[in-house]
Amino acid sequence: MFLKIGIVLVGLLSVTPIMLFVERRGSALLQNRLGPNRFGPQGLLQSVLDVLKFIFKEDRAPGHVNKFYFSLAPLVVVVPALMTFAVIPFAGNDFIIANLDVGILYCFSIASLGVYGIIMAGWASNNKYSLLGSLRSSAQMISYELTLGLSIVGLIMIFQSVKLGDMVSAQGETLFSIGGIDVPKWGIFLQPVGFILFLVSSFAETNRLPFDLPEGEAELIAGYHLEYGSMRFALFMLAEFVSMTVASALLSTLFFGGWQYLPGFSWIAHLFSDGNIAVTYLVSTLLHGISFVIKIASFMWFFVWVRWTLPRFRFDQLMNFGWKVLLPLALLNVFVTGLLIYLGVL
Template sequence: MPVDPVVAQTTVDTLGSLLGLGELSPLEDFLLSFVVAGGIVTFLLTLVAVSGIWGKRKITAAFTDRIAVNRIGPFGLLIIVADAVRLLSKELIVPEGVDRPAWDIAPFVMVSSALLGFAVIPMGSGIQLADPEVGLAYVFAVASIASVGLVMAGYSSNNKYSLLGGLRAVAQNLAYEIPLILTAASVVIFAGTLQMSGIVEAQNVALVDLGGFGIKSWYAFVNPFAFLLFMAANLAEVGRNPFDIPEAPTEIVAGWQTEYSSVYFVLAYLSEFIHIFLGGAIITTIFLGGPTSPIVGLEILPGFVWFVIKILAVYLFTQWMRSAIPRVRIDQLIEIGWKGMLVLSFANLVLTAVIVGLIV
């Protein structure tokens, strides 16, 4: 059954062709990349503002049978502007004894690591900043830099609760990042490539033929066990219940971000939600067919719309877990990661390799 190509070229190449530039010079490539990156960042920040400030409260209220923000603007949407003004206008308080360079840099490290990950994500409708052959490895590499920022924030704050939160963050990321990568490796075995567009293209074929149409072979359908493992490990990576130990407010105030205020708190808050959406973008790309519809031959919406719908669905799942699942203790969290998730992810990887080897 014929299928539509998912990604023909990167957005920079497409924009250059529309402008009639032909083969791009290094300067033209840099300028167009800057424009495209600015557009992607603007979209992400808008999505985070709506979902993180307004949507989070609405979703949590719905799950807990309460009334959320509804007074400021239509549907309470202007709470986004009110919160932005409130936080950015506050004084930046620098505690005594902080390691100032590390304390200043940490929020920027966390935000940058999340934004850089979107550079290789195919968002549909030709929107993709870059498409390297090692795209999946690149995403995990840059996303893991956030752990460095968490450690920097924790130890540089001159606060025992911040230090404890930073140490918990490192322990948690080590325990769950390995299962996350091993589970993603099972997808690479199926797709035969680390290139993000290649992984999407491999899922853009019919798994079940329905007479002219067909359900696509998303890896969430092909290997649902790997999909569930990845979703669970992703909750730990983005710090959502039951894995929100690094920030546990009832135990360690606010963990690594206890001493941050004003614009630095905004950056820390942004990094948290951008990482949630980056996790959703990775799940969308490697398990949910990327920016494609679930039905072959029925592309009724633009690819970018499908992409946004899917990452919002993953975001809704993370907020559902935040409202429904109680926090586990730190020793239980580490035990689940090393004794449970790691073993299951290895088993999934070996089983996938055996199945693919027998089929191929």
């Protein structure tokens, strides 16, 4: 239990420096620049410097803020972001911190707590831009949570379970075979529309571009974390990257088979299975973990890639898109999935 918590916590916390590097260097490369490449090979140690800078900066609260909520807000943002990972199996179904019966519902309920931290930060900062940013974030997160929830209803109907472990196990089966290549029963093949809806609304939930209206540096300076500096600001950043990781983990768990092997991995596992149960178990667990990490990493890169490609939405466009496009599509998706299940196709 504690081992699993340790693995997940270390993994999630080390995501931040890695993503700091990927974000800076990736953004530079996508924009024909080079990015920080001086400290360490290819600038790999740059994020160490970034973290050191955050630690040694003066932890200062401006005079006009509400001190209690001001210092509470970063924690309220970070803790739910970290907690969400508890129900996600990361290397085989044994490796799950809490195998709750509510599963995915727990994820959504905890993830939506994060918005309280953002509202708290905006309100306690006593600054009009912060408040506007947090107002936007509350409106945005509430409207996109609907789509987020509805987009996986189809999957729940197909897999007959809300437990993520069951869902991943079910995705290990073969959907159909073409010429010897088995197409696995991954969520994306069963629910392509649901996948796109979930992807878009998870972008909105993690406040990433093109949905980063709460931060919107062009019009709101920095939004809800405007008055924050040093480690408190770093906590907001950590929360953003952790919720990105959780969103990527959910995307790969629900739609890309979670810890199920990537194509080719079962062959590697077959090489090492020499009858010794312990070795086989160890190798398969390791390969499951690596598959999961690779899936998460590619989604993380996708997040960065999209961030440096798309411009931000206008607020009315955001609301129109959420309520008039995504929500009806999600409802339609649920209806069609139900119809197909009733007809016995799925």
